[in-house]
Amino acid sequence: MALPKDPRQKMINIMYLVLTAMLALNVSAEILNAFSIVNNSINTSNKSLTDKNNFIYSQFEAQMKENAAKVAPLKAKADQVKKLSTSMFDYIESLKETIINESGGKDEHGEIKDKAGLDAPTRVMENMKKGPELEAKLGQLREQLLTFVEPARKAQFEKTLPLKIEVGKSNDEHGGGPKTWTTYHFNMVPTVAAVTILGKFQNDIKNSESAIIDDLFRQIDAKSIKFDQIAPFISLNSKNLMEGQTLTANIAMGAYSTTVNPVIMVNGKALEVDKGMGTYSIPVSGIGEKTLTGTITFPSPTGGDPIVKNFTETYNVGASTTSISADKMNVLYIGLQNPISISAAGVPAEQVSASISGGNMTKRGSGEYLVTVSQPGKAVINVVATVDGKTKSLGQKEFRVKRVPDPVLKVGANKGGSMKAADFKVQGGLRADLEDFEFEGVKYEVIGYRVGISAKGKEYQEGDATSAYFPGNVAASIRSLRPGDEVYFENVKVKGPDGIVRPMPSTIYKLN
Template sequence: MSIPKEPRQQMITMMYLVLTALLALNVSAEVLNAFKLVHEGIRNTNTALDTKNDAIMDAFAQQMASDPERAREYFERAQQAQQITREFYDYIEAVKEEVIEASGGVNDAGEIRNIGHVDAPTRVMVNQRRGFEVKDRIEEIIQDYLALVFSDEDRQILQTQIPLNTEFNPDETDQPDWVTYNFRKVPVIAAVTILTKFQSDAKQTESLLLENLISQIGASTFRFDRLSAKIIAPSSYVLAGSQYSADIFVSATSETQDPTVYIGELDMDIVERDTFGNFLETTQNPIKGSYDTLPVVAGMGKLNVPAQRVGVQQYSGAVRVQQPGGTGYLYFPFEGQYQVAEGGVVVSPTKMNVMYIGVENPLAISVVGFPSDRVRASISQGTLAGSDGDFRARVNTPGTATVNVSAEMDDGSTQTMGSQEFRVRRIPTPQAKIAGEAGGNMPAARFRAQRGIIAELESFEFDVRFEIVGFEMIYAAARQDVITERANGPQFNQRMLGFMERARPGDMFYFDNIRARGPDGNTVRLPGITFRLI
């Protein structure tokens, strides 16, 4: 006979159906929502790029008003660049609409109905080869953009800077080509985000080209449109009792003609200094060997390097500015240095930025300028043991815990150096498993060979053991009454082993009320698991 339709059995059946549905999903809601956020961010970037490019075109208009003969050729090429971007943007927008329509379209609010749909991008972009058309179009407009650059040198530089590309390395993936790699079996929201990124890359390429063209409009003298006060100090790291010094002056920059800033080793056979030790400008590129090019904002190069080594770090380079009239370039060499020091207080959890109840949480604690044997630490709850910078914290109450750090001074006194607050959590609930599986179909022979249930913590930073203290087995054989048996501990009892021995393919086993004891002594209830013998 069939399984009785009692409320408990109906609940178990529903749990099985839900579990089967969840196992079929291959994209999480969190990932899809993350793609929505990225997509919105790229759209905001596109808006910002439009504003920037419009500002550059306004500067072109001013140049046309003041000196049309000199500015006209550059202005016309800038208009061509905008036309290339506009046509490409509209083309990609049509491709996006085609993918969205194939997935079910949008709702009344204008939002994509099925953001997780993976068949539509594959069908449109791969099977119908729209992705290959997009790839060809990208490669085409890259050449169109580069053709608008006047000098070979600038063209080579722009070619290394533009974000648009269709590079594909088959050694890094099992996908056969660029289109399949980007669009096969990806959710609709991911495909739309990728296409929106292409639009953004085109706008960024347009921006780079417009900046290059506006900078080429020659003049009889250098032109600057921004004055600002600047402070240059030999060092921003000052010890107590020493003196801080700096040079304060007015700097002139241009928003319409950005310089090019290189970071690299200077060729001392080219560079020269004046009687005050300052570098003189030169018409030769003074960079020796390889170099890096800095991003430029409002006429100023932005240097950002990771502070990885403690001590004084030196760097050098040159600023390249086009000479008036567009006849060549002037290079302005420079040298600089900065000092890297350890942070004032470092409290670093060696697992993650959280402490767990019931386990030892290792911490590495140090204070700059003090040897590890003079560093002291305490905690607001639980215990903190250790020495020489290596500590182990045990906490007992969910919420927060504060680690307070102090150092022993030369006179023997103790001075507070800082503190760090940590989140305190219980160890996550483990997953019940049989034969390494958390439910689903299992060969009958393999199932009969098992002797108990284990509790496993997946993707957890600590090596933590949970002990199964009890569970229920519900055996539902075809055309037979349901049988329930309880066990204490992790092992199957003799009755359970008997059910398993006579079970046949198609029979169902439900495990419920699974309880496990953690290292903190607390007993937690684990989600039930279901197996169907095959």
């Protein structure tokens, strides 16, 4: 049987082995007294082990108050170990009492009357078959205790568990072959020696019980990841605030493990983790609310399925606080849908709204508006936001309101002055084009004019147009134009995008 590591227990075992060997030589009073001393030491050791084991059981009770869900399965196993061990301990105690009674009982001092008697142990353990029964029960207890050990550690416990069923190597001196376990331990041994041997088995049971419940108690902490370092963590509701907004800071002490790093995934990307923390960095784009989603996965401390925690976090992207504008370009044009972009740093675009004096504003997207105005002069755009449930003014800006510039009159690509007669004759009418204007696609409509043709050797001819096309009564004259002839346009009227008809200055084309 295995020798426990405790020095006191080692000494008891050595004494037990020495005394057993001496029995083969001579059973003297000194030897019997020595067995009594060893037996008393074993009983004292058993009591100490019982107190130590009871303390571990009390710690299971204390841990149940901290985390019943985690501790309960382990405590249930420990309770079974206690029940099995106590039952076997008591059974052996009953065998000790039976042997003592069979040998004549105890005297008035509680000492065994016939310590040297050889008959009682042999009769009880061999003839009454209590020895084989004990051997079977001890073997069964050993197997039951090993079932409470984690599979990965079972091989180790099979080697070190104190409770073992072994037979010595000595053979029968008469050539009868190897001795049985019962014969080896109890045949023709003094009563005090048999009681001491049974006490030794009780000691093995207590030591084995202690080893198993210590391992079960260890598993309480083994099933937790050791967070052995702490650091302050501060989370702000926003790092971009405006005057009047409320700053909220969540401040806590966070713990992390220096030995076990989690696997952190954010938006499908695995992060590099150091000291339990991963850092996720991306350039942000697009004004408005954005979302981070991911998982944190811890390896299971017991080798089971990993622990997975999901998380979602939102953040807001606002426009840059830097604005660059040309003072002479803050103009709104009558009759057009003027695009305006508005943003406020630290405030989501959906919480921002705007209005204009002397016009209308239509929101067409996040931070984007269309403005229409109708009267020349000035207009003021006011911006407000809903901040912490309250409407707050974010500021205003004044714009000049102007009409769309006059167009340039053209025949073909020419603005007046010299023009080849051949080019003029193939044109169909008079155009009004905007040149170098900020808005693309803004057009003027020519709604009328008077055209006069002065051709050499011919009478002056004129006609009135009601559209951009040349009037029909001068069409033949235009087709016969030659170098040196002149064409006049006067009383020209055009209509712009604001719907207002405006007159244009006269122009002349000299053909060459």
